[in-house]
Structures are given as C-alpha cells and as structure tokens.
Amino acid sequence: MSDQTRTAKAAAPAETETALVFSVLKTVHQDLFQDAFASRPLPPRPEPRPGGRLHRLPAGIRHRTRWTPHALIGATAMFAFLIGLTKGMGFGSLGGAVTFTTCCLAAAPIALVLLRPVGAYWISYSGVLLSLLHGQEWAAMLSLLCHVVVMVLVVLRTRPRLAAEMWSVTLMSGSLLSALTPGTESSDLPQFAVASAVLLVAAGAVRAWREERRHVVASETVKEQERAQRTVLEERATIARELHDVVAHHMSVIAIQAEAAPYRVDQTPPELATSFATIRENAVAALTELRRILGVVRSGDPDPFAETDPEAPQPTLADLDTLLESVRSTGLDAEAVVTGAVRPLPQGVELSAYRLVQEALSNVLRHSPGASARVEVAHVLGGLGLRIVNGSPDRPATPSPGAGHGVLGMRERVQVLGGEMTAGPTDDGGYEVAAFLPVHTPASESSADGGGAAGAGDGKEVAA
Known part of the structure; x- marks a missing residue:
C-alpha cells in the first residue's frame, strides 16, 4: 500500500x-x-x-x-x-x-x-x-x-x-x-446540571409526544375525508349503474314503438316513416352512448359485474315485503306501514327509496342488535316520504369492518333526486332516518309509459 x-x-x-x-x-x-x-x-x-x-x-x-x-x-x-x-x-x-x-x-x-x-x-x-x-x-x-x-x-x-x-x-x-x-x-452547578437534564428530557419527550399526536390526528382527518370522498364516488357510481337500467328501459320502449308505429298505419306517409326511423336511430344511439359512459364508470370497480343476477330488474318499493322477510330471517323484528294513495312513481325514485330502506335496515342489524325497526312509507302530494326508526339495542354491537359511511351514501342518493334527509339518534336510545323524495312527473306520463309497455311486444326487442 x-x-x-x-x-x-x-x-x-x-x-x-x-x-x-x-x-x-x-x-x-x-x-x-x-x-x-x-x-x-x-x-x-x-x-x-x-x-x-x-x-x-x-x-x-x-x-x-x-x-x-x-x-x-x-x-x-x-x-x-x-x-x-x-x-x-x-x-x-x-x-x-x-x-x-x-x-x-x-x-x-x-x-x-x-x-x-x-x-x-x-x-x-x-x-x-x-x-x-x-x-x-x-x-x-x-x-x-x-x-x-x-x-x-x-x-x-x-x-x-x-x-x-x-x-x-x-x-x-x-x-x-x-x-x-x-x-x-x-x-450549585452540579445539582443544576442533573436536575435540569432530567426536566429537559421530560419536556422533550412531552413535546415529541404532542407532535406525534398532532401528526396522527392530522393523518386521521385526511384519511376520514378521503374515505368520505371515496364513499360518495362509489355511491355515485352505483347510482349511475342503476339509472342506466332505468333510462335504458324507457329508451328501449321508445325505440321499439318508433320501429313498430309505421306497421300499425295503412299507407304510412314517407315523411312519417322517416321521422319514426330517425327517432329509433337516435334512441339506439343514445343507448349505445349510455352503455359506453357506464363502461367508463364501471372501469374503476374491481369486479363491476359481480352480481348474483346481472339481468335481474332493479328493485322497487313493490319488493319491500321481500326485503323485510329477508331481515326478519336474521332475527330483526321489522314492520312496514304504508300510508296514502299508492301510485306509480318514477323508477329512479322507487329504486332510491328501496335502497334507503335497505341501507337503514342494514345499519340497524350492524349497530343496534336486538332492536326492533319500523319502516313508514307515505305517499304524499308532491313526493314520497320515508321514515325508518329503530329502538335501543339490548346488547353492545360487534365492531364491523367498513368505512362506516352508510348515512353519507343515503344523503348522496337523496341529493341526486333533489330531496331532503335527516338522520340522528332518538330520545329512547334508538336511531331515525327520515327522507323526502320529490316527484315532479305528471300523472299522464305514467299512463303513457303503460301504453308504451303494452305495445312493446309488437316490435323487435332492443337490449341495452
């Protein structure tokens, strides 16, 4: 070297x-x-x-x-x-x-x-x-x-x-x-050195603990905001998929009626036949575009088509009895009361109302074991009123996984429809969810939909 x-x-x-x-x-x-x-x-x-x-x-x-x-x-x-x-x-x-x-x-x-x-x-x-x-x-x-x-x-x-x-x-x-x-x-310097060292070490430890605690609180706040935002986005994606099925049904009816209409009139004028053909082409194009947009929404899901029956129709309030029977089988004492004149509602309102009841009853099962639940559906002028209330639990709830933003998802559904919703504990230790979903569809629209659906079998089927 x-x-x-x-x-x-x-x-x-x-x-x-x-x-x-x-x-x-x-x-x-x-x-x-x-x-x-x-x-x-x-x-x-x-x-x-x-x-x-x-x-x-x-x-x-x-x-x-x-x-x-x-x-x-x-x-x-x-x-x-x-x-x-x-x-x-x-x-x-x-x-x-x-x-x-x-x-x-x-x-x-x-x-x-x-x-x-x-x-x-x-x-x-x-x-x-x-x-x-x-x-x-x-x-x-x-x-x-x-x-x-x-x-x-x-x-x-x-x-x-x-x-x-x-x-x-x-x-x-x-x-x-x-x-x-x-x-x-x-x-006094030696005693001062020892005593001050002990106190300063303790003060430094307290300061470090406070900084770490502040960092943890800030991180938890950011995580909570991210979870809430993710819940909103997931709920919106679910609403988009469900609205696709609702809108696709009506667009299919329009396309079928437009294709079948020229065959119901003898000697159809060429201008009228052209108009019906244009209506059908636009309806089919709208269905194609709707399905393309839905594919973009579903692309963020890990398994977007992981459903028991993808071809099954979306649930409505007519399926409320089946939902109650399902939750009763788990031990929940649930009852439903329907008031007002039952009338046909837009599919979006029916679907959202069913989802609200479903999520509220799921929350009862998770957070209020042993409590009874009551579902009130009120058909009132201008909309649909919902109230799901449960009593106090008879035993502590078992911690359940998940973000815990079910109420946030319900609020998102109600806001999409322009309604109002309140949720909070009751005086007897239970919980109450109340919502109002406005209905702006004229009565004549429901009769027109019924006539269209009745004649849909005469044309060709258009699948979305």
Whole structure:
C-alpha cells in the first residue's frame, strides 16, 4: 500500500468528523442565534371538542379557558418575581434597585416565552451569568431555578432538540465562568446540571409526544375525508349503474314503438316513416352512448359485474315485503306501514327509496342488535316520504369492518333526486332516518309509459 493511499484513508475520518462538527454548529446557530428575538406569539388553545367536559361550560368561560396556558405562565413569572423580591429584601447586602433588577432578569424571561421563546432563553441566560458573577447565593439560586423553568417552556414551545442545545450552552459557559473567575458561586452547578437534564428530557419527550399526536390526528382527518370522498364516488357510481337500467328501459320502449308505429298505419306517409326511423336511430344511439359512459364508470370497480343476477330488474318499493322477510330471517323484528294513495312513481325514485330502506335496515342489524325497526312509507302530494326508526339495542354491537359511511351514501342518493334527509339518534336510545323524495312527473306520463309497455311486444326487442 502506497503512502498516498494511507494518507487518504487517514484523512477521510478526519474530514467526516469535521463535517459532522460543522453540521452540529450550523444547527445550533439556526436554532439559538438565527432570528433569536423573532416574534413567535403563543396562540390560544383550540375550542373544546363537542362532548368534552370543557364544552359543557358556559360560552364565556369556555372561551376564556383557551388562554389558560398564558395565565399559568404569567402567574409563574409573577410568583418568581415576588419570591425573589422578598428574599432579596431580607439581605442587607443588596440595594433595592439591584434587587429589583436581579428579580426582573430572573422572572421576566418566563413571561417573555409567550412572545419570543428563544430570546427569553438568552435574557434568562444573561441573568444567570450576572448572578454568578455577583456572588450572592440567593440571586444565583433564583436565576438558576427560573432559567430551568424558561428552558422547559422553550422546549415545550419549539422543538425537542433545543433541550440539548440550551443545556450544553448553559453548562459549558457556567463551568468556564467558574473556572476563570474564582470568586463566582459554582456550588450549585452540579445539582443544576442533573436536575435540569432530567426536566429537559421530560419536556422533550412531552413535546415529541404532542407532535406525534398532532401528526396522527392530522393523518386521521385526511384519511376520514378521503374515505368520505371515496364513499360518495362509489355511491355515485352505483347510482349511475342503476339509472342506466332505468333510462335504458324507457329508451328501449321508445325505440321499439318508433320501429313498430309505421306497421300499425295503412299507407304510412314517407315523411312519417322517416321521422319514426330517425327517432329509433337516435334512441339506439343514445343507448349505445349510455352503455359506453357506464363502461367508463364501471372501469374503476374491481369486479363491476359481480352480481348474483346481472339481468335481474332493479328493485322497487313493490319488493319491500321481500326485503323485510329477508331481515326478519336474521332475527330483526321489522314492520312496514304504508300510508296514502299508492301510485306509480318514477323508477329512479322507487329504486332510491328501496335502497334507503335497505341501507337503514342494514345499519340497524350492524349497530343496534336486538332492536326492533319500523319502516313508514307515505305517499304524499308532491313526493314520497320515508321514515325508518329503530329502538335501543339490548346488547353492545360487534365492531364491523367498513368505512362506516352508510348515512353519507343515503344523503348522496337523496341529493341526486333533489330531496331532503335527516338522520340522528332518538330520545329512547334508538336511531331515525327520515327522507323526502320529490316527484315532479305528471300523472299522464305514467299512463303513457303503460301504453308504451303494452305495445312493446309488437316490435323487435332492443337490449341495452
């Protein structure tokens, strides 16, 4: 091995250590010196969460509790000032002005932490050095105790790594001052080093825990918003698939009637036959476009056609008895009450009403075991009213997997139809879901649909 190689290998660790030292010094400079006296006011605490103990207080008192940390820090600073003033006046060696100045340098930085935390540390640090130089034991003790309080508050307000930086700067300069100035008070430095180290480690741990907790809360909030958004998108995709079946039925009827109409009239005028042919072509084109758009919606599903019977018609309120029999077989005591004059409704309203009842009963099974359920369907003027209410459960519910956004999906269905919905707990410990689905279809439209469906067998079948 050549001498140059040995020299290079010996120099590499030295360069690494030098870079590490410069990196540490740069970090200390950024934390303790750069913008040390910049204004960083402590904001008030957030409003108490609904349901908590503080939220039950009156609004005025609840608002004042947001400033509790500021009041505690201010009270601590005032207490330290008064204690120091009392102790200082008990010794005849110091004048009133000197005692007042010493107490201010010790106690004022505690309150200054609320506005300029790093600057408060340097002012408190200066007070410690002056008290050590002066040689009065009570002044040194007061300054050291207040300095520990200041460092703990600075760590809680900024970041955990400042604990090691402030502790090192304070101890090194204090030890150096004691060594260079024989008359300074240094007997308390070892006890101060141990006690401050323990307190600063605890403060750093608390600060790190708070940051981690804040990060977890923020992450959970983002995840909850993403789950809610995904639930809305999934519900919209389901609605799009179901509306496809509804619209495709009517478009098929139009296409069939348009194709069959010329054969029902003797000597059909060419212009009328051309119009019917155009209607049929447009209906078939609309069905093709509808199916193409549905394919785009279904492309995001992992298994979009994983249904028991893909060709089965979409359910309506006429299938409500079958749904109730299905849930009764699981042990749920459910009943249905229908009021008002039952009349034909648009397929979209019928389908959405059935899905609302289905989801509400599923929620009863999952979250209210042993409770009874009641389904009320009211055919009223201008729309359809739904109310699904259950009693209180007789045993705790078993945790079930899933995002837990069934109510959000029901709201999405109601909003698509321009209706209104409310959901919430009842006074007896149960849960209630109430919705109103408006119906704007004239009565003549239902009769026209019936006539079209009756004559659909005379033409060719058009499948969507």
